[in-house]
Amino acid sequence: MLTLSNVDAGYGTFQALFDCTLEVNAGEAVAVIGPNGAGKTTLMRVISGLIPARGGRMDMEGRDLVATPPHRIVDLGIAHVPENRRLFPRMSVEDNLRMGAFVPSARAAFSRRLEFVYDLFPRMKERRHQLAGTLSGGEQQMCAIGRALMSEPKLLLLDEPSAGLAPVIVQRIFELVRVIREQGLTVLIVEQNVQQVLRVVDRAYVLEAGSIRMSGAAEELAASDEIRRLYMGL
Amino acid sequence: MGRIDTRVWLIVIAAGLFVCLAYVPAIIREGNLGFAVSDVFLYEAMINGLLLGGVLALLSLGLNLIFGVVDVVWICYAEIVMLGMYGIYYLHSFYGVPLLLAMPAGILITAIIGYAVHELVIRHLLDSAPINQLLATGGLLFFFQSVATLAFGIDFRNLGVSLGSFPLTEDIYISWSRLAAFVTAAACVAGLYLFLTRTFMGTAIRAISQDREIMTLMGAAQGRLYLISSAIGGGLAGLAACLLVLQYDVHPFVGLSFGPITFMICVLGGLGNMVGGFIAAFILSELIALGGYHFDLEWGYVFAFAFFIAMMFVRPEGIMGRRS
Numbered sequence: 001m002l003t004l005s006n007v008d009a010g011y012g013t014f015q016a017l018f019d020c021t022l023e024v025n026a027g028e029a030v031a032v033i034g035p036n037g038a039g040k041t042t043l044m045r046v047i048s049g050l051i052p053a054r055g056g057r058m059d060m061e062g063r064d065l066v067a068t069p070p071h072r073i074v075d076l077g078i079a080h081v082p083e084n085r086r087l088f089p090r091m092s093v094e095d096n097l098r099m100g101a102f103v104p105s106a107r108a109a110f111s112r113r114l115e116f117v118y119d120l121f122p123r124m125k126e127r128r129h130q131l132a133g134t135l136s137g138g139e140q141q142m143c144a145i146g147r148a149l150m151s152e153p154k155l156l157l158l159d160e161p162s163a164g165l166a167p168v169i170v171q172r173i174f175e176l177v178r179v180i181r182e183q184g185l186t187v188l189i190v191e192q193n194v195q196q197v198l199r200v201v202d203r204a205y206v207l208e209a210g211s212i213r214m215s216g217a218a219e220e221l222a223a224s225d226e227i228r229r230l231y232m233g234l
Numbered sequence: 235m236g237r238i239d240t241r242v243w244l245i246v247i248a249a250g251l252f253v254c255l256a257y258v259p260a261i262i263r264e265g266n267l268g269f270a271v272s273d274v275f276l277y278e279a280m281i282n283g284l285l286l287g288g289v290l291a292l293l294s295l296g297l298n299l300i301f302g303v304v305d306v307v308w309i310c311y312a313e314i315v316m317l318g319m320y321g322i323y324y325l326h327s328f329y330g331v332p333l334l335l336a337m338p339a340g341i342l343i344t345a346i347i348g349y350a351v352h353e354l355v356i357r358h359l360l361d362s363a364p365i366n367q368l369l370a371t372g373g374l375l376f377f378f379q380s381v382a383t384l385a386f387g388i389d390f391r392n393l394g395v396s397l398g399s400f401p402l403t404e405d406i407y408i409s410w411s412r413l414a415a416f417v418t419a420a421a422c423v424a425g426l427y428l429f430l431t432r433t434f435m436g437t438a439i440r441a442i443s444q445d446r447e448i449m450t451l452m453g454a455a456q457g458r459l460y461l462i463s464s465a466i467g468g469g470l471a472g473l474a475a476c477l478l479v480l481q482y483d484v485h486p487f488v489g490l491s492f493g494p495i496t497f498m499i500c501v502l503g504g505l506g507n508m509v510g511g512f513i514a515a516f517i518l519s520e521l522i523a524l525g526g527y528h529f530d531l532e533w534g535y536v537f538a539f540a541f542f543i544a545m546m547f548v549r550p551e552g553i554m555g556r557r558s
Contacts, residue, residue, distance in 0.1 A: 049450070050447060050450065050451070069455075070451075071450050071453050071454055071455045071456070072453070073453075074451065074452065074453040075453060079451075080451050086445055086447075086448045088440070088441045088444040088445055088448070090440075090444060091437070091440060091441060095437050095440075095441070098434065098437055099437065099438065099441045099449070099452050102438065102449075102452040102454050103452075103453035106453075107434070147452075151452075151453065
């Protein structure tokens with residue numbers, strides 16, 4: 001579904017990604033793990049067009065992502081749940097979800113999508129008139145995921161969904177990833193919480209200093225001594 | 235909670251200042267509280283302040299809308315109003331277009347100017363340092379003034395339309411043009427509020443003012459929302475021009491008489507915060523009206539500017555501004 005080949009990217013004179021090659025197949029859940037500053041968020045931002053790729057190729061179902069303007073990426077079926085949620089804090093939950101359905105195709109299906117998201121997150125329905133900035137961390141993450149789902153994406157990019165949340169809530173967010181997969185979505189997830197994320201994905205890539213160092217099936221990586229030592233503190 | 239407390243204090247201080255400025259000078263002058271409270275001219279001044287506040291609120295709304303969305307302060311905003319006033323004046327007095335047609339045409343002209351300012355100037359500076367953006371819009375101010383001077387000369391022009399006034403009570407007369415300006419401005423503020431809160435495009439404009447990058451992820455072309463906001467902001471300047479051209483003479487430098495006060499209102503209210511700007515417009519207009527009544531018109535401005543400077547020390551982020 002999504003293919004990255006030899007992608008380079010960076011900010012100004014700083015290069016953050018070197019020659020990254022990565023593939024996500026339809027129906028899969030794939031994780032990208034790695035230490036702080038490895039370039040995980042940059043990878044997500046390159047895919048959704050917020051940072052231009054400096055080299056390499058990116059395709060989504062055969063359509064060239066590099067040549068697609070940033071605001072058209074969502075039309076290709078990619079929805080990005082950004083790091084730190086980035087809700088519109090002074091707007092209601094429902095208005096946040098409304099903006100998730102900005103593209104014309106989703107706007108036409110707004111009420112159907114809204115019902116879908118409210119079924120998935122009944123809590124969001126209860127809080128629909130509340131300002132998004134006043135929600136708890138876990139609720140904000142639900143709202144951010146809900147907002148991304150409003151565009152009826154095929155591929156969901158999740159950037160550090162567990163960051164800053166209490167352990168109990170983290171459990172629930174990873175449970176959500178499972179639920180979202182059952183809806184037939186493909187998921188690419190960036191996480192520092194390696195131990196938990198490897199339980200919900202099929203495959204994972206290890207990103208270090210901007211380069212893919214390792215990849216493999218989730219169980220394989222979870223069993224690898226190196227991963228256990230470096231990322232799980234075991 | 236601390237923020238709510240400061241807001242309550244601010245309201246108390248503003249109310250105190252208002253009472254002091256309204257009654258104390260009259261009490262000192264006449265040595266008699268009864269006279270001050272029954273001074274009809276004082277109430278007339280208060281009402282005029284309120285009416286002036288409506289137009290200032292409208293002006294600050296347009297500027298705040300553009301700043302909130304595009305994140306650039308249009309120093310030349312009042313000059314767009316000036317061009318709108320000239321547009322209406324020439325269409326009506328020169329080409330004989332009925333006023334009720336000339337005014338919408340004036341709004342259209344300024345909306346196009348707003349659109350052009352963004353498309354031709356601001357769009358190319360979006361990634362520049364804020365100081366360069368300020369200098370560019372400041373340069374536009376002089377450009378518009380010079381163009382107006384070359385095209386229209388420096389004569390004061392008057393539309394020559396007087397709507398007259400009507401007695402509110404036996405002694406208090408209200409100018410129709412001021413009342414019309416206030417009512418139109420209030421209706422427009424309400425209309426814009428409904429547009430921003432009830433329509434999809436309005437919600438998108440609020441969203442992009444809160445997080446521009448994320449709106450790109452949602453599939454919004456930033457450029458289009460910027461252009462829409464710039465055109466609406468320009469149109470609001472045109473509406474203000476319709477209301478001001480009935481009260482004031484037009485000349486190339488007329489923008490200077492309400493441009494600075496518009497910025498003060500926006501900053502006092504919290505830049506980009508439309509509710510704050512709305513409140514600040516009435517605070518400053520009452521200070522000007524009451525100071526002007528008790529002392530001289532110039533003193534009214536002195537009070538307003540002094541209050542503004544004092545507030546910048548107390549609350550630099552503005553009345554409704556958020557600390558960043």
